[in-house]
Amino acid sequence: MDAGTGSDTGTGSDTDSSEVPDPAFLNPALGDFLVVSTQHVPKDIVVQKITLGNTQLLIDGQTAGTLGPGSALGELTGDRLRIFLHGALALGTHTLQLASLTPDGPRFSAELTMNVGAPDNPLPQVWTELDPEPRDVGDALLVSGAPPDILLGVVSGGLDPTLxxxxxxxxxxxxxxxxxxxxxxxxxxxxxxxxxVAALVLPRPPGSDGTVVRVAYRRGLPGDAIVTRDLTIAPEPNIGPLQTAVDLSADLFRDAEFAALGKPFLLGDVLLTEFLAADDAETAHPGDRGIAHVRRSSDRSSWAAPSGSRPPNRSTSTLSGPPSPCLSSASAPASPSASVSASPACSRSPTPAPPSSRSQAKKSTCLPVHPRCSPRSPATSALAPSPPSLPIGA
Structure with a gap:
């Protein structure tokens, strides 16, 4: 199964190469086309000679899979390629190409160029004037809650990180x-x-005038635990104990070859956290990433055992016959190396063979995989290094 789309990408091993036609774009057939960076309407392209379950879409030379049912990137049918757009594209240029697998090697279509341009009507701009003197200096900011209990957090790193x-x-x-x-x-x-790091002013119990702030943060790198602390700021200041909400000893991560916890989120007496629990640390699979949720006890004294939400169909599909041929990165035509900006999700490499033949599958050179799909990469979204220390205006 294709890791990003949930569709097969390894078919064609028992098909004669003469039976697999060269996929092609029809409208547009050549050249380029324009989409607006704020566009929400899907982009449809007429295609032909598609081998369903076999033909893949390449974006900037990286496979996006066969775009079967459930793909977040788009849909590929016998006569139409539909690309889902979400109104938040970065300006730039990307290449699109179709490729079908055969025992003799991949068959490619012509290459289209997708230009992402700015809208004709500029988006509204909001600006403000900051005080010349900073209120604080730190390494990262966080904002949480809503008025009147909104909080601004300043995180300072170093040997003794503080919030x-x-x-x-x-x-x-x-x-x-x-x-x-x-x-x-x-x-x-x-x-x-x-x-x-997360912080939240807790809802006040009926008849109480106390104000309690809960702080949660990831401990260790890679994250081995999410810990919390309750701090009373009114009427009398009080610092509660540091407690572990979830760590890697939980049953949720018992069978993972590699596991790590990510950023926490607080919703009242519920804590949510991203996690990575890879069954195979070398190859990404659907369901490696998920959300763990932990509920606080009614007296707010401890945390319950965590439970998790992970995508379905985590098991590796078994394909009959010999290992299917892969698209070779060496045989693929040269293309720009820009990352894909047209979708919040991307595909991973085709699912490896069953454990009994996994050693053979690892010897194959398959389609190039988008770098953001690496199991060692942080979660989905554009990644950028943390900024240096920054002043905070009023």
């Missing part, structure tokens, strides 16, 4: 933090878009 939390005061952030707490064991993830 300082500010509350809003009459439309502006307070001059001084309402609390500061240590993040013992927290290690910033260089390639992450945000800190692995």
């Amino acid at each position: 300082r939390l500010y509350r809003a005061d009459e439309g502006a952030w307070a001059d001084t933090p309402v609390l500061e707490t240590s993040l013992k064991g927290y290690v910033p993830e260089v390639m992450s878009l945000g800190p692995g």
Whole structure:
């Protein structure tokens, strides 16, 4: 099964190469076409000579799979290629190509160029003027909650990482933090878009005037635990104990060859966290990534055992006959190496053979895989290094 689409990409091993036609684009057949970066309407391209379950789409030279049912990228039928657009494309250029597998090697279509352009009507812009003097300096920011309990967090790294939390005061952030707490064991993830830290003002129990802030963060790198601490800021300050909400000893990760916890999220007395639990640390599979959720006890004294949500169809499909031929990266035509921006998800390499023949499958050179699909890469979205220390304006 194709890791990104849930569809077969390894068919054709028992098919004569003369029976597999060269796939082709019909409209447009050659050249380029334009999509707008804010476009939500899917882009349809007329195609022909598609071998369903075999013909794959290449974007910038990287396989997107056969685009079968359930693909987040698009759909490929006998006469139509539909690309899903989500209104958040980066401006640039990408190449599209079709490829069908045969025992004698892949058969390619002509190459189309997709130009992503800016909309005719510019998007509304919002700006503000910051005070010249910074309120604080740190390595990362986080914003949580909604008025009147919205919080601004400033994370400072180093040997003793800390979190300082500010509350809003009459439309502006307070001059001084309402609390500061240590993040013992927290290690910033260089390639992450945000800190692995969350903070939330808890709902007040009926008849209570106390204000409690819960802080959660990922400990270790790769993350081996999510720990939490409750801090009372009113009426009397009080620092609660550091507690482990979930760690890698949980049954959820028992059978994984490699496991790591990601960024936590707080929703009242429920904690959610991303996780990676790979059955095979060398090859990515559907369901390697998931969401663990943990519920707090009614008296807010401890955490229950975690449970997880992972995509279905995690088992490796078994294909009869000899291993199917793979598209060779050496035989594929040269193409730009820009990453794919047209979809929030991408495909991974074709599913390996069953365990009994996995050693043979690993010797094959298959279609190039998008770098963001590596099991060692952080979760899906464009990745960028964490910024240096930054001043925080009012």
